Amino acid sequence: MKKILLIILAVTIVGDIFIMVKHKGLIEGLDFGCGQYYYTDIPNWQHYFQGTHYESSVSMFVLVAIFFIWGWLMMKLWQKIG
Amino acid sequence: MTKIVNKQENEVSKDIVIAEKFQFSDLIRKEDWLAIWGAFLLILVAATGVVSGLFDFQGAKFNTWGTDENPSVLGAFSGDINIQLIVTFIAFLLLFTIGNKLQHKSAGKFILAFVGLFFLTSVVRVISAQDTFNKYLEYAFWALILGLLIANTVKTPQWLRPALQTEFYIKTGLVLMGAEVLFSNIQKFGLYGLGIAWGVTPIVIIFMWVLGTKVLKIKNNPLVITIAAATSVCGTSAAIATAAASKAHKADLAFAVGTSLIFTVIMMVGMPLFIQAIGLDPLIGGAWIGGTVDSTGAVVLAGQALGDLGGTVAALVKMIQNILIGFIAFGVAIFFTTKVDRTPGQQHVGAGEIWQRFPKFIIGFIVASLVFSFVLQPTLGVDTTGDIIKHLGQFKNWAFALAFTSIGLETNFKELGAQVQGGKPVVLYVVGQLFNIVLTFFVVWLLLSGQIFPIPTIEV
Numbered sequence: 001m002k003k004i005l006l007i008i009l010a011v012t013i014v015g016d017i018f019i020m021v022k023h024k025g026l027i028e029g030l031d032f033g034c035g036q037y038y039y040t041d042i043p044n045w046q047h048y049f050q051g052t053h054y055e056s057s058v059s060m061f062v063l064v065a066i067f068f069i070w071g072w073l074m075m076k077l078w079q080k081i082g
Numbered sequence: 083m084t085k086i087v088n089k090q091e092n093e094v095s096k097d098i099v100i101a102e103k104f105q106f107s108d109l110i111r112k113e114d115w116l117a118i119w120g121a122f123l124l125i126l127v128a129a130t131g132v133v134s135g136l137f138d139f140q141g142a143k144f145n146t147w148g149t150d151e152n153p154s155v156l157g158a159f160s161g162d163i164n165i166q167l168i169v170t171f172i173a174f175l176l177l178f179t180i181g182n183k184l185q186h187k188s189a190g191k192f193i194l195a196f197v198g199l200f201f202l203t204s205v206v207r208v209i210s211a212q213d214t215f216n217k218y219l220e221y222a223f224w225a226l227i228l229g230l231l232i233a234n235t236v237k238t239p240q241w242l243r244p245a246l247q248t249e250f251y252i253k254t255g256l257v258l259m260g261a262e263v264l265f266s267n268i269q270k271f272g273l274y275g276l277g278i279a280w281g282v283t284p285i286v287i288i289f290m291w292v293l294g295t296k297v298l299k300i301k302n303n304p305l306v307i308t309i310a311a312a313t314s315v316c317g318t319s320a321a322i323a324t325a326a327a328s329k330a331h332k333a334d335l336a337f338a339v340g341t342s343l344i345f346t347v348i349m350m351v352g353m354p355l356f357i358q359a360i361g362l363d364p365l366i367g368g369a370w371i372g373g374t375v376d377s378t379g380a381v382v383l384a385g386q387a388l389g390d391l392g393g394t395v396a397a398l399v400k401m402i403q404n405i406l407i408g409f410i411a412f413g414v415a416i417f418f419t420t421k422v423d424r425t426p427g428q429q430h431v432g433a434g435e436i437w438q439r440f441p442k443f444i445i446g447f448i449v450a451s452l453v454f455s456f457v458l459q460p461t462l463g464v465d466t467t468g469d470i471i472k473h474l475g476q477f478k479n480w481a482f483a484l485a486f487t488s489i490g491l492e493t494n495f496k497e498l499g500a501q502v503q504g505g506k507p508v509v510l511y512v513v514g515q516l517f518n519i520v521l522t523f524f525v526v527w528l529l530l531s532g533q534i535f536p537i538p539t540i541e542v
Contacts, residue, residue, distance in 0.1 A: 008512060009508065012345060016348065025383065025387070031217070032383060033383055034347055035377075036377065037318040038259070038316070038318075039262070050468055054272060054538055056273070058269075060268070063269055063276055070281070075417070078417060079421060
C-alpha cells in the first residue's frame, strides 16, 4: 500500500514539474490557472461569472428551499453517522 | 470561569476553551469579533471609495513578471503597485495593531514584528507573481515554502513571533471573502447547477469523513474535514474556511492545501485531455470539471480547453460551489461544537454552550455574504457590487498570504511529517477525489445527457 502511495505521489510531483516547465494546460490569452484559487482571483472575472448564460424556469424561492432542505438532511445524516 | 479540556480524540493535542461565558466586552476584546469589525471597516472604506468615486482603496497585486513583455522582477513594481502596497500595509498595520492593543497585547512589539512579516509576505507575493508560478501555484504554496525554509534553517527570530497570528489573519480574510460569496448566483444554472454542485458535495464530505475517521482511523478529525472540504468544494479557499471552523492545527491546513495544490495541477491538464479522448460532450465535460477540479481558476481554464460551452458550464457549476464555502464552514462549526469537541460523556450540548464554542467570525462571513447578495447587489447593481468586490479581493489575498507565511514560520518539518501518518491523509484525498469524480460524473450524466431531463440551453 505504501509503495503504491509513494508511486502516486512521485508521479504527481514529477507530473507537476513537467506541466509547469512545459506550460501545459494553459491557453494563450488567458492569464490564469490553478494558482487562482477563488473566482475573484481570476483576471477579468466578471466576464466569466457575471453574465447570464442560462434562464432558469425555477424560481429563486424554490431553489433556496431545496438548497436548505438538502443541506439540513445531509447535516442530519452526518450527525447520525458521525 | 474558563474551563479547559484536552481534546483526547486528536493526535495533535491542543487545549480548547469550551465554556467561557459571553460578555459584551468580548465584542472589543476577542479575536473573532475584532476580525469581523476590522474586515467590515475595510469593506466600508472600499465601498465608499467605489460608490463616491472620491478615492481608490484597493489591495496591492504585483504585476506578472517573467513574460516576454515584462521579463525583469522589477517589472512587478511598475504602475500604481507601490501606492497600493503602502495602502495595504498601513490598513493592515492599523487594523491588527488596534486589534492587538484591544486584546491587551504589546502594540510596540507587534508593530516591529508586523513590519518584518509584511516584508516577508511581500517577497512571497513577488515570487508568486512570476508568470509560471502565478498560473500554477500562487501565494499559499510559496508562503509555506519560504516560512518553512526560514523556520527550519536559520530559525524564526523571536522578535518576529508577536506578528505570527495566523488565526487573526485567516478570520479577517474569511470575513472579507464573505463579501464575494453572492448567494444570488444560486440561480445561475437553475436546478442543474444545484443538483451537480450541491447534490454531490455533502455526500462526498460525509463519505470522506467516514473513510477518514472510521476506515483509515485518522485520529486528527479537523485534518479529515479540512481535506474533505478542499476535495469536495473548492480547494484552498474551502480548506481555509473549514480549518478555521473546525479549529484545525496550522499544520493540518498546510497539509490539506499542499495536497490539493499538487493534485489540482494534474487534474487541470488531465481532465480535459481525458474528456476529449473519450469524445464526451463539452456540456457534460464542462459540468464534470466544474464539480470536481478544486481551484476555480483551474476549472475555468480546463473547461475552456473544451471550448466556450465547456468553459461556461464549468464556471456556472463552480460558481455555485463557491457559494457553499460559508454554509459548509457553518455546518462544520456546528458539527464540531456539538459532536466532536463536546466534553467526554456529555449527552447533549445546549444552545448556550453551542453559542459559547461557536467560532464567531463565521457570523461575520455570513452577514457579509447576505449584505452583498441581498442589499448591495439589488440597490447598487451588479457592476458596482462587482467593482467593490474587486477592490476587496487583494486585501483578502494579503490576509491569507500573511496567514500562510505565519504558518510556515511556526511549523517545523517534524510537525509537518507527523501529519503524514503513514500516508493515510493522502489516501483519504486520493480515494475521496476518485469518489467525487465518479459520483459527479453520474449526477452530471443523469441531469445533462438528455436521457431523463431536457438538455439545458446555454448561451455562450
